[in-house]
Amino acid sequence: MHTTSKLPNTGTSIFAVMSKLANEVGAINLAQGFPDFSPSTTLMRLVNEAMVEGHNQYAPMPGVPALRRCLSDKISRLYNVTCDPDSEITITAGATQALYTAITALIKKGDEILVIEPCYDSYLPAIELNGGIPVFVKLRAPRFEIDWDEIESKLSSRTSMFIMNTPHNPTGALWTASDMAQLSRLAEKYDFIVLSDEVYEHLVFEGANHETALKYPALKKRSLVCFSFGKVFHNTGWKMGYCVAPEKLTAEFRKVHQFLVFSCNTPVQHALANFLDDPNEYLSLNNFFENKRDVLLESLVDSKFDIIPTAGTYFQLLNYSSISDLDDMSFCERLAREHGVAAIPISYFYHDRHDDRFIRLCFAKSDQTLREAGKLLSNL
Numbered sequence: 313m314h315t316t317s318k319l320p321n322t323g324t325s326i327f328a329v330m331s332k333l334a335n336e337v338g339a340i341n342l343a344q345g346f347p348d349f350s351p352s353t354t355l356m357r358l359v360n361e362a363m364v365e366g367h368n369q370y371a372p373m374p375g376v377p378a379l380r381r382c383l384s385d386k387i388s389r390l391y392n393v394t395c396d397p398d399s400e401i402t403i404t405a406g407a408t409q410a411l412y413t414a415i416t417a418l419i420k421k422g423d424e425i426l427v428i429e430p431c432y433d434s435y436l437p438a439i440e441l442n443g444g445i446p447v448f449v450k451l452r453a454p455r456f457e458i459d460w461d462e463i464e465s466k467l468s469s470r471t472s473m474f475i476m477n478t479p480h481n482p483t484g485a486l487w488t489a490s491d492m493a494q495l496s497r498l499a500e501k502y503d504f505i506v507l508s509d510e511v512y513e514h515l516v517f518e519g520a521n522h523e524t525a526l527k528y529p530a531l532k533k534r535s536l537v538c539f540s541f542g543k544v545f546h547n548t549g550w551k552m553g554y555c556v557a558p559e560k561l562t563a564e565f566r567k568v569h570q571f572l573v574f575s576c577n578t579p580v581q582h583a584l585a586n587f588l589d590d591p592n593e594y595l596s597l598n599n600f601f602e603n604k605r606d607v608l609l610e611s612l613v614d615s616k617f618d619i620i621p622t623a624g625t626y627f628q629l630l631n632y633s634s635i636s637d638l639d640d641m642s643f644c645e646r647l648a649r650e651h652g653v654a655a656i657p658i659s660y661f662y663h664d665r666h667d668d669r670f671i672r673l674c675f676a677k678s679d680q681t682l683r684e685a686g687k688l689l690s691n692l
């Protein structure tokens with residue numbers, strides 16, 4: 313049988329590859345981004361109660377109304393903007409499905425999509441499967457700032473979508489109000505759709521603000537903004553998220569959504585609607601993860617890595633140029649096999665495997681695990 317791959321250049325996700333390696337060699341897994349602690353027992357009880365109460369059949373296609381109303385209230389409280397729960401919020405099977413659905417619903421063959429690298433691994437295959445043409449701009453290492461002149465030089469009437477991600481995976485960099493102003497200006501000038509990946513909205517450190525596309529009128533009217541409950545409530549395995557977009561974009565989004573998944577896990581949606589009553593559950597995350605970042609950084613003070621403390625997400629980049637000349641994948645393999653710590657090579661976030669000798673560590677782990685890993689990494 314003859315088959316032609318629709319994704320000839322795509323292999324297995326680096327997150328799956330590194331988790332498998334960590335398990336095989338018994339390394340501490342600071343590679344794939346997931347917590348090693350449990351979600352709230354209250355939330356787990358609420359899921360169970362929702363099942364027992366009989367919420368076990370298909371949810372409405374856009375999501376359970378009570379949950380969409382809670383999210384609309386949350387957005388209004390946090391960002392002082394209104395989103396209609398009926399026509400502007402859709403519950404998805406994680407942010408990955410939201411991103412894929414948005415790209416599939418709105419990109420046509422030959423459309424150009426501005427992609428800032430390094431970027432999360434799901435964007436490019438989604439663009440490729442839909443016949444889009446990615447146009448790349450690299451952030452400026454080591455602080456991973458955005459070069460707006462370079463971005464504008466890559467925009468044209470062919471640009472139909474711009475993908476942004478703040479707080480940024482893998483660098484932890486945050487978009488500033490000035491970045492948002494630049495994007496607002498360019499969005500009006502070139503008239504593209506914005507796809508904003510904001511799954512780490514509650515993980516920003518040192519009192520910084522999360523800049524959401526929802527807060528800026530020029531962006532809100534043209535943006536699909538994707539969120540993940542997995543990142544907020546420590547349950548990445550539940551695969552729940554949502555997409556917020558104006559009615560016209562949401563209508564297109566739902567045309568695809570209904571045939572990808574139709575609707576998402578019903579009891580979990582009922583439980584999340586109840587659990588969202590307590591804003592402290594997500595507002596406490598900034599401090600919680602800033603403390604974890606600091607435990608990791610303290611455990612690395614005597615190491616030879618070059619480190620700029622991360623500003624958001626639960627990822628910390630380390631530069632190993634003064635330790636080794638190996639490429640980052642070989643370095644990560646050696647780290648896992650010989651030093652007992654699994655990390656992610658940053659070249660896998662670039663289409664051309666650009667390699668500045670950075671690795672990424674996930675610090676959503678117990679303090680003890682972080683200290684142990686720090687000790688092992690300090691031996692290099």
Ligand code: PMP
Binds near residue numbers: 407540548551552
């Ligand atoms: N975007 C970014 C930047 C991510 O790091 C992740 C991983 N959680 C996702 C999207 C996907 O989120 P989910 O697990 O909810 O599909």
Ligand code: GLN
Binds near residue numbers: 325327343344345481
């Ligand atoms: N978002 C997580 C990370 O960046 C992993 C998600 C996945 O494994 N697909 O590590």
